[in-house]
Each structure stands twice: as C-alpha cells, then as structure tokens.
Amino acid sequence: ETGVTQTPRHLVMGMTNKKSLKCEQHLGHNAMYWYKQSAKKPLELMFVYSLEERVENNSVPSRFSPECPNSSHLFLHLHTLQPEDSALYLCASSQDPGGSGNTIYFGEGSWLTVV
C-alpha cells in the first residue's frame, strides 16, 4: 500500500460538470495538502489542512472546494472549471503542517483535463 493514494489518476470533464478528486494517506499524518502543477510553472500550494481544519487557502478560486472529513482523507470538489485549470493535482501529507523536521510525502497525482 503506497503512503498517499490519489483517485482518479486521470479525469476529463466539461466546464459545467461537477467532479471530485480523492486522496487518502496511510502514514498516520496530521497534515494534508493540495498542490497544482501546471506546465512551465512551479508547483503551487492550494490548501493546507491540519487535523481536519483548513489552515491555509492560497487565494484559490471558489470553483475549487476542499473537504477533509478526517485526518486520513482529503477531497477536492471541482465545479464549473475553466480550460486553464487543466493540470496535475497533487495531494501530500506530513506529520505536522509546520516544523523543520517534517518530510512531506506526495501521491502520484490526478491529471485533470477541462474541455
């Protein structure tokens, strides 16, 4: 069982669709993250959750809605997206959201294409 699992791996959706990305971590960590990776750009932090509480929202449009029902699961709900939202969405976890000694572990990502 890999540490951080993301589903689906690939998703194609229309601009009027509603879909969700799912992330599950099996590492007993307290913090979970969503990152976006677009071509030619550095990874961008979207959201941070610590013990199911959102502690950072990095100016992300409201068409992206995160949900963290427990410390092991994280969702990203998608609604009325734009073609420029097509990217690789990466979920990650770490023991705590801060702290100098915490390695952050990433999932394999969900490739999203908006048509």
Next chain:
Amino acid sequence: KQEVTQIPAALSVPEGENLVLNCSFTDSAIYNLQWFRQDPGKGLTSLLLIQSSQREQTSGRLNASLDKSSGRSTLYIAASQPGDSATYLCAGRSGYALNFGKGTSLLVTP
C-alpha cells in the same frame, strides 16, 4: 513570498559523471529545504531534507548542502546512472507552504 530558482533548467551528462544541481531561495528564514525527484507523469519522491540548523544530508550517491546565509542549496549526484534521469525539484519550507522551483530536467545517457 519565498522565490526559489533552479539552475540549470536542463542538463545532459554521460553515465558515470558526477554532477551538481543548484537551488537558490530569497528568504533565509526557511524551516527546511527538501529535494525531490519527479519521473514523467508521476508524483514527487522525497530524496533529502535538510533542516534549517543543518548544513548537509547524505543518502547513498546523493549529497545535499544548505547555506542559509547565501540562500543556496546544492544537490550532488555521484557516479550518475541512466536511472537517475528525471526532474529534480527543490523546495524551501516557510510556514505551512513548500515553495518550489521549476526544477532541473536531468538526462543521463548510457
């Protein structure tokens, strides 16, 4: 906001060579500096983490250094192999966020 720059953007070396990847960051008040590897179409794999109080970390053929005062980190890869071909990303942690560079794309040719 922390800005992270990686040089070079791409690098091609023959198998067996030692090589150095460079990373610079603007905010010296980082908590730690992490190096990651990303294979095409895949997620990120953590290679090394250097805490702000440390100067370097080693894992096998990899050695990473951190100089906070100059805002620089290097990743040294010894005796490179074709299996080392990937994109290497560095990221500085400030608060909750890891701020990433754009990466160095490495190709090791047989």
